Amino acid sequence: MNKEAKRVLSFGTHPDDIEIGCGGTEVLLAQNGYMITHVILTSGEAGSDRIAPWELSAIREKEAIEAAKVIGAGGVEFMRYPDGLTGFTREMKVDIIRLIRRLKPHVLFVHERNESSLGHRVAGELVLESMQAASGPWFQEAGGGPWSPDVVLGYEVWHPLGRYELAVDIGATLETKLKALACHRSQTAGVRYDEAIRGLARWRGVMSLSGGDAEVFEVIKASPDVLLGSLVR
Numbered sequence: 083m084n085k086e087a088k089r090v091l092s093f094g095t096h097p098d099d100i101e102i103g104c105g106g107t108e109v110l111l112a113q114n115g116y117m118i119t120h121v122i123l124t125s126g127e128a129g130s131d132r133i134a135p136w137e138l139s140a141i142r143e144k145e146a147i148e149a150a151k152v153i154g155a156g157g158v159e160f161m162r163y164p165d166g167l168t169g170f171t172r173e174m175k176v177d178i179i180r181l182i183r184r185l186k187p188h189v190l191f192v193h194e195r196n197e198s199s200l201g202h203r204v205a206g207e208l209v210l211e212s213m214q215a216a217s218g219p220w221f222q223e224a225g226g227g228p229w230s231p232d233v234v235l236g237y238e239v240w241h242p243l244g245r246y247e248l249a250v251d252i253g254a255t256l257e258t259k260l261k262a263l264a265c266h267r268s269q270t271a272g273v274r275y276d277e278a279i280r281g282l283a284r285w286r287g288v289m290s291l292s293g294g295d296a297e298v299f300e301v302i303k304a305s306p307d308v309l310l311g312s313l314v315r
C-alpha cells in the first residue's frame with residue numbers, strides 16, 4: 083500500500099459501533115499517520131426508552147464526535163438514516179458511493195458480513211454494495227472517478243465472529259479505546275461496556291495471539307498488491 087497518502091474510512095450503523103468493533107486498531111493506525119474518518123449511518127435515536135428520539139440523536143452525535151477525537155479520527159460524517167434499518171434505497175447507495183469517491187480510502191472498516199443484528203447487516207450490505215459500485219463507471223450521478231480501497235475489514239460488535247482472518251494486538255491501545263467508548267455516556271449509563279470490551283479483547287488475545295488483548299476481523303478484501311507486498315518484501 084502507498085505509505086504516502088493513507089486514509090481510513092470506517093462505517094458504523096450506530097454512533098458507538100466503530101469504537102466497539104475497531105477502535106483499538108484505529109488508534110494504532112492513527113498513531114502511524116493514517117487519516118481516519120468515521121461515517122455514522124443512523125444517529126441511534128432508538129437507543130433509549132427514557133430519552134426522546136430527537137433529543138437522543140443530538141446527544142449521540144455529540145458523543146460520537148467526542149469519541150472520534152479520542153481515537154484520533156479527523157472527522158465524523160452523519161448520514162442520519164432512520165435507526166432500525168431494514169433495507170436501503172438507490173439514493174442511499176448514491177450517497178455512500180459519493181462519499182467513497184470523495185474521501186478515497188485505502189482502508190475501509192465495516193460491519194462483518196454475518197452480523198446477527200438486522201440493522202447492522204443491512205448497513206454493511208449498503209456499504210459493500212456501494213463500495214463495489216464506486217469502483218467502476220456506474221452511478222455517475224454520484225460524481226467523482228472510480229475508487230476502490232486496498233483493504234476492507236469486517237469488525238464484530240456484540241455478536242462475536244465465528245471465523246476471522248486477522249487478529250490485531252491492541253494491548254497498547256485498549257485503554258484509549260475504552261476512553262473513547264466512555265464518551266458514549268447515553269449508552270454506558272446502564273451497561274458496563276468497559277467490562278464487556280475488556281473481556282472480549284482478552285478472550286480474542288488469548289485465543290489468537292497467545293496472550294494480551296486483540297481485535298479480530300473478517301478480511302473482506304485485500305488487494306493483490308497488499309497481499310503480495312506482505313509475502314514478497
Ligand SMILES: [Zn+2]
Binds near residue numbers: 095096099202239
Ligand atoms: Zn450498533
